[in-house]
Each structure stands twice: as structure tokens, then as C-alpha cells.
Amino acid sequence: MPLFAFVNESLVPADTASLLIGDLAIQRGYGIFDFFKTMGGVPIYLDEHLDRFFYSAAQMRLDIGMNREKLKQRIGALLERNGIADSGVRLTLTGGYSPDGYSLAQANLVIHQTPLAAPITEEPMGSIRLMTYSHMRQLPEVKIIDYLMAIWLQPVLREKGVDDVLYHRDGVIAECPRSNFFLLTDRDVLVTPVANVLKGITRMKVLEAVTGRLAVEERELRLDEIRGAKEAFITSTTKHVLPVTEVDGVRVGDGRIGPVAKWISAELYKRARSNQ
Amino acid sequence: MPLFAFVNESLVPADTASLLIGDLAIQRGYGIFDFFKTMGGVPIYLDEHLDRFFYSAAQMRLDIGMNREKLKQRIGALLERNGIADSGVRLTLTGGYSPDGYSLAQANLVIHQTPLAAPITEEPMGSIRLMTYSHMRQLPEVKIIDYLMAIWLQPVLREKGVDDVLYHRDGVIAECPRSNFFLLTDRDVLVTPVANVLKGITRMKVLEAVTGRLAVEERELRLDEIRGAKEAFITSTTKHVLPVTEVDGVRVGDGRIGPVAKWISAELYKRARSNQ
Numbered sequence: 267m268p269l270f271a272f273v274n275e276s277l278v279p280a281d282t283a284s285l286l287i288g289d290l291a292i293q294r295g296y297g298i299f300d301f302f303k304t305m306g307g308v309p310i311y312l313d314e315h316l317d318r319f320f321y322s323a324a325q326m327r328l329d330i331g332m333n334r335e336k337l338k339q340r341i342g343a344l345l346e347r348n349g350i351a352d353s354g355v356r357l358t359l360t361g362g363y364s365p366d367g368y369s370l371a372q373a374n375l376v377i378h379q380t381p382l383a384a385p386i387t388e389e390p391m392g393s394i395r396l397m398t399y400s401h402m403r404q405l406p407e408v409k410i411i412d413y414l415m416a417i418w419l420q421p422v423l424r425e426k427g428v429d430d431v432l433y434h435r436d437g438v439i440a441e442c443p444r445s446n447f448f449l450l451t452d453r454d455v456l457v458t459p460v461a462n463v464l465k466g467i468t469r470m471k472v473l474e475a476v477t478g479r480l481a482v483e484e485r486e487l488r489l490d491e492i493r494g495a496k497e498a499f500i501t502s503t504t505k506h507v508l509p510v511t512e513v514d515g516v517r518v519g520d521g522r523i524g525p526v527a528k529w530i531s532a533e534l535y536k537r538a539r540s541n542q
Numbered sequence: 543m544p545l546f547a548f549v550n551e552s553l554v555p556a557d558t559a560s561l562l563i564g565d566l567a568i569q570r571g572y573g574i575f576d577f578f579k580t581m582g583g584v585p586i587y588l589d590e591h592l593d594r595f596f597y598s599a600a601q602m603r604l605d606i607g608m609n610r611e612k613l614k615q616r617i618g619a620l621l622e623r624n625g626i627a628d629s630g631v632r633l634t635l636t637g638g639y640s641p642d643g644y645s646l647a648q649a650n651l652v653i654h655q656t657p658l659a660a661p662i663t664e665e666p667m668g669s670i671r672l673m674t675y676s677h678m679r680q681l682p683e684v685k686i687i688d689y690l691m692a693i694w695l696q697p698v699l700r701e702k703g704v705d706d707v708l709y710h711r712d713g714v715i716a717e718c719p720r721s722n723f724f725l726l727t728d729r730d731v732l733v734t735p736v737a738n739v740l741k742g743i744t745r746m747k748v749l750e751a752v753t754g755r756l757a758v759e760e761r762e763l764r765l766d767e768i769r770g771a772k773e774a775f776i777t778s779t780t781k782h783v784l785p786v787t788e789v790d791g792v793r794v795g796d797g798r799i800g801p802v803a804k805w806i807s808a809e810l811y812k813r814a815r816s817n818q
Contacts, residue, residue, distance in 0.1 A: 271563065284560035285568060287547065287652050292561060292634065294689040295571035326694065358568065361693065370693065376563050404680075404690055412690055413570040414680055417637065417646065418602065 270347045271378035272340060274331075277347065280378050289374055290361025296370075297360035297411040298322040301503055302467075303382060303538075304345065304353045310538050312338070314467045318409060319357055325408045328359050328373040344377055352382040354504070358411070386506040388535040393523050394429035394500070395512040396442070397422075398489060402435045403443075406462045416443030430500070432513065435462070439487045445502035447510075448472065449487060449495045450519075450526050457491070460484040468501040468534065475533045480526070492516070497524035507531035546623045547654035548616060550607075553623065556654050565650055566637025572646075573636035573687040574598040577779055578743075579658060579814075580621065580629045586814050588614070590743045594685060595633055601684045604635050604649040620653055628658040630780070634687070662782040664811040669799050670705035670776070671788040673698075674765060677709045678716060682738045692719030706776070708789065711738070715763045721778035723786075724748065725763060725771045726795075726802050733767070736760040744777040744810065751809045756802070768792070773800030783807035 271280040290296040300319040303310045316334055323330050330337065341355065356378055362371030401415050419431050432447060433440045440462050441447055446469040448458045456476055458469065476482050492498065496519045498510040507530050509523040547556040566572040576595040579586045592610055599606050606613065617631065632654055638647030677691050695707050708723060709716045716738050717723055722745040724734045732752055734745065752758050768774065772795045774786040785803040786794055 273563070281562070283563045285563060286557070287549070287559045287561060287634070287654060289568070290693070291568045291571065292565070292573070292636065292652075293575075293687065294693055295567065295573070295687045296690055296693050297568070297571070327697065358563070360568065368689070368693065369696070376568075378563060404688075405694065410690060411569065411571045412680075412688060413644070414572055414686060414688055417566070417570055417572050417644065418681070420645070421603065 269350075269379060270344065271376065272344055273376050274374060277344070283376065283378060285360065285374055285376070286363055288363045288367065290364050290367075290370070291358075291411060293364065293367045294361065295412055295414070296326075297358060298326050298328065298409050299356055299358040299411055300409055301354055301356045303386070303503055304351070304355060305385070305539065307345065307351050308541060309341065309345070309355065310541055311467050311471070312341075314470065318465070318467070319359075322409045323359055323373070325405065326410070327370060328361065330359060330375060331373065341377060344379060348379050350379060350381055352385050353379050354382055355379045386535060386538060388532045390499075390507055390509050390523055390527055390531045391505075393509040393511045395427070396430055396432045396510055396514070397426050397428045398434055398514055399431045400435060401433045402440060402462055403433065403464075406440065406464060409464055413443055428512075434489055437489045439489055442500050445500040445505055445508070447487075448499050448501065449491060450497040450524065451491070452494050452496055454496070455481040455483055456526070457483045457485060457487050459487045461486065466502055468503055468506065471534055471537060472501055472507070472530055475530060475537060492518060495519060497526050499527045499530075507534060545626075545655060546620065547652065548620055549652050550650060553620070559652065559654060561636065561650055561652070562639055564639045564643065566640050566643075566646070567687060569640065569643045570637065571688055571690070572602075573634060574602050574604065574685050575632055575634040575687055576685055577630055577632045579662070579779055580627070580631060581661070581815065583621065583627050584817060585617065585621070585631065586817055587743050587747070588617075590746065594741070594743070595635075598685045599635055599649070601681065602686065603646060604637065606635060606651060607649065617653060620655060624655050626655060626657055628661050629655050630658055631655045662811060662814060664808045666775075666783055666785050666799055666803055666807045667781075669785040669787045671703070672706055672708045672718070672786055672790070673702050673704045674710055674790055675707045676711060678711045678738055679709065679740075682716065682740060685740055689719055704788075710765055713765045715765055718776050721776040721781055721784070723763075724775050724777065725767060726773040726800065727767070728770050728772055730772070731757040731759055732802070733759045733761060733763050735763045737762065742778055744779055744782065747810055747813060748777055748783070748806055751806060751813060768794060771795060773802050775803040775806075783810060
């Protein structure tokens with residue numbers, strides 16, 4: 267059975283869903299999105315994702331064209347139509363069909379769903395190696411569609427034999443292109459950057475989960491703090507909790523998946539299953 | 543008569559030309575473009591624009607899928623079909639229909655034409671006021687589709703009562719979002735930034751036109767050099783030569799359109815008419 271997608275008011279077969287070339291995403295790279303999972307047909311952390319989606323839209327002066335209830339109904343209608351239990355749902359909002367190819371117009375809203383490539387698990391799904399790169403995303407706290415630098419860097423990552431890139435500016439760590447970064451210091455303090463990062467929903471859930479059980483700091487985090495750290499991991503809706511065993515060829519901790527990453531992964535799995 | 547556009551191999555009515563939502567421009571803001579004018583049905587500086595288009599594609603690891611001759615034939619076919627004498631033609635090349643929404647795929651090539659809103663004239667079409675803003679475009683020497691910051695700043699420009707923004711980093715001038723910046727010093731040296739800018743075709747033509755007739759320097763240019771300058775102007779395919787009379791509320795020179803800008807405008811008009 268083919269999947270369906272919404273393009274504004276129209277429910278259409280997903281493989282025919284399109285935007286006219288005058289859209290400002292195509293013309294000028296102007297748009298935002300959000301992405302959440304469903305497990306057993308239930309959207310996970312939907313309100314948190316919608317909070318951020320409305321925030322991103324407002325920051326970018328884009329009008330979603332409906333309130334949260336109406337948007338939830340539309341998402342619900344899509345989920346019902348497609349009937350996939352475990353999936354990812356992406357909301358994309360673009361600058362619209364601009365008459366002059368530059369000024370904002372009525373935003374286009376696309377909602378589409380894909381079967382989940384990697385369902386989250388209790389255990390981390392593996393571990394990764396990072397390289398660092400000096401770059402700061404534009405409007406980093408807004409979930410814009412701009413991943414130009416990340417995609418452009420893919421051949422560099424392959425060449426260096428690493429899995430992802432960790433952005434920093436003047437030695438201050440920001441984030442990976444699609445995930446947040448956490449570090450466990452030698453004094454067992456969990457630290458994550460506080461400024462110039464996208465505030466991930468999984469990041470938020472990690473902070474909630476560890477409160478009262480582990481010292482935690484949201485603050486400026488410098489590259490040189492990686493040396494001497496016990497553990498590091500990244501978090502995202504797709505990657506869940508993914509331990510980092512190496513940064514720029516230097517081992518993090520003992521170079522293995524650490525107990526704190528494992529514990530947080532299991533804790534987040536439990537919370538996600540109960541949507542809390 | 544409706545206009546037509548090419549989407550890859552297909553010549554379609556321009557108002558139906560579209561890309562599927564899986565395209566990496568829509569998903570990730572990943573694409574390049576170029577834009578040239580036609581005057582009396584003749585493309586102006588086509589080879590210079592195609593040089594840059596092929597350069598941008600290579601830098602972004604995008605395959606145009608045909609050589610220059612084939613691309614020229616396709617552009618020619620579109621111009622013949624549409625039959626507009628004075629127009630703008632845009633070539634857009636995106637990251638394509640990525641199976642995972644992240645990895646580059648076979649690029650999508652869109653070619654479309656629009657009647658010319660503002661034909662170039664011998665005299666500058668007016669003058670503008672700028673505000674400065676600390677920002678550096680990603681991969682500034684590549685003509686990527688990313689104009690997120692420029693569009694995002696539009697309400698700020700309106701609020702400040704200025705016409706456009708001049709990007710700088712740490713006081714070093716780069717460019718405006720869609721044009722290059724020139725300054726005439728009090729010693730009659732024409733200066734334009736050399737690094738971290740898109741090398742505009744009109745910029746190139748200005749440098750060619752003034753050689754041997756005016757001292758010219760491509761070098762690092764600082765914001766504080768604007769004070770004391772005799773003239774300033776911006777250049778682009780669309781704007782041609784547009785004098786800048788004010789930057790951040792401070793008058794440039796005597797605050798009027800200067801003789802050098804006028805002379806260069808007329809000279810470029812002459813050259814464009816003969817496509818040289």
C-alpha cells in the first residue's frame with residue numbers, strides 16, 4: 267500500500283508529493299522542520315516537538331496556518347491513513363511561493379511519514395568516532411532546513427574514517443549537525459553546551475532523567491575538556507543515545523561504551539515507551 | 543502564452559514545474575544556482591555564468607549531468623520556446639532525491655525564465671542605504687541557494703529604513719547578500735573585497751572596465767574605511783551598478799550618486815549591450 271503525505275490541505279501519495287519550483291526552500295533554502303517518532307502508532311513526545319516547531323516557525327516569521335489542535339488532527343489523519351506502527355514523521359514548513367523569489371509568502375506545510383529505519387533500543391546501538399570542525403550553524407536554536415555544511419563535509423568524514431562531525435567555534439563546543447553532545451567529566455559531572463545549539467528533545471529528556479541522580483551542568487564546554495573525560499555521547503530522536511569513543515583520533519575515556527551512557531540509554535528507552 | 547521551464551529532461555509549463563518533497567533542497571537546503579540576463583533574446587555573459595555554475599557544482603559535489611555544449615543547447619531550446627526578449631534565466635541544481643534525506647543523489651536541474659523586472663540602464667537606477675551586519679555566508683565563493691540570513695533580516699532592514707545589508711566579519715567587509723561591494727577612497731582608488739565573497743560576474747566586468755583608467759585594489763577592506771570614502775556602490779546582474787549613499791546612517795561622500803559610479807554604470811551598460 268503506498269504511503270500518503272500532506273502538502274498543505276491535500277493528502278496525496280507520498281511519492282508524488284511535490285512543491286512548485288518557486289518555493290523559497292528551493293529558491294533560497296528558507297524553511298524549518300521537525301521530526302518525531304511513532305512507536306506502536308503513538309507519536310512520541312509530540313507536544314515537545316510541536317512546541318519547538320511553533321517556536322521555529324515564529325523565529326523564522328513563518329505562519330503554520332493553523333493552531334496546535336488542528337495540526338495534531340492533521341498529523342492524526344495522516345497516521346491513520348498510513349497505518350505504520352513504527353515510523354518517523356517530518357513536518358516541513360517553507361517560505362512559500364514567493365512572487366519575487368525572495369520575499370516571504372504564505373508558508374507551505376508538508377507532513378510525511380517514513381517507516382522507522384532504526385527503532386530505538388534499550389542498549390546503545392553502537393558507538394561512533396567524531397572529528398571536530400570550526401563552524402557555527404545559522405540561527406542555531408532554530409530547526410532550520412540548512413544542513414549544507416554537514417552534507418558538504420560527508421566526503422571529508424569518509425576520508426578521515428569518522429562517523430560524524432562535532433562543530434565548535436574558537437574551541438567552544440556546539441553540537442553535531444543532527445545531535446547534541448554530552449560529556450562526563452572525570453569528576454562525574456554530565457556537561458552539555460548551553461548556547462548556540464539546537465535544544466534537542468532527547469537532550470531535554472536526558473536532562474530530566476539524570477536530575478537528582480547525577481551532577482549536571484549546561485554551560486560552555488571547551489574542546490580541551492574532552493581529554494580527561496570519562497565518557498561522551500550524542501543524542502537525537504533518530505540516534506537516541508550514541509556513545510562517542512574517539513574525537514579527532516583521541517580516545518574518550520577507555521574508548522568503550524561507558525556505564526553512564528548505557529544507563530541513560532536504558533532510562534530514556536523506558537521513558538519513551540511510556541511517552542514521558 | 544504560458545512560459546515553460548525545464549525540470550531535468552522535461553519541458554513543462556513553468557507554473558506546474560515542481561520537485562518532489564524528497565529533494566535535498568527542500569529537505570536540507572542543499573543546492574546551487576546561477577542567474578543571467580537576456581537582452582533582445584541574447585544571453586549576456588553566458589560563458590562567464592556557466593563557468594561559475596560548473597565551478598559551484600564541482601565545489602558542492604553535484605553533477606550537472608551534461609557538458610557545457612549540451613547545457614547551452616538546453617538553455618537555447620528554452621529561450622526559443624518562451625520567446626521573451628528581455629528576461630532573467632535561472633539555473634538551479636539541487637542535491638536530488640536522496641533515499642535517506644541526507645546523502646547526495648543524482649542532482650535535479652531546473653531551468654526557468656522570467657520576464658525582466660528591471661532592464662539595465664545606462665544611468666544607475668537609483669541609490670540605496672545599507673546597514674552592516676556581522677555574518678559570513680557558508681562557502682562564500684560558491685553560489686549556493688542559502689539566503690536564509692538575508693531573508694530573515696528583511697524586517698530588520700525595514701525597521702531601520704535601509705535597503706540592504708552589508709555583511710562583515712570582525713569589521714572586515716565581505717558583500718551584500720546578492721551583490722558585491724566597491725568603495726572609492728579619498729585617493730581615488732577603487733577597492734573591493736577579495737576574500738570570502740562570491741565573485742560576481744558584474745564585479746568581474748567592473749574590474750575589467752576600470753583597468754588602466756582607475757587605480758583598483760582587490761584586498762581586505764575594513765568597515766572603518768567607509769568613513770572618508772568618496773563613493774561606494776554595489777554590483778550584481780540584477781542591480782547592475784547601484785550607488786550606496788549611506789551606511790549605518792553615516793553618509794558616504796557627499797551622500798549623492800558619484801561621478802565614478804555613473805561612469806562605470808555607463809561603461810558596463812555599453813559592454814553588456816555588446817556582450818563583452
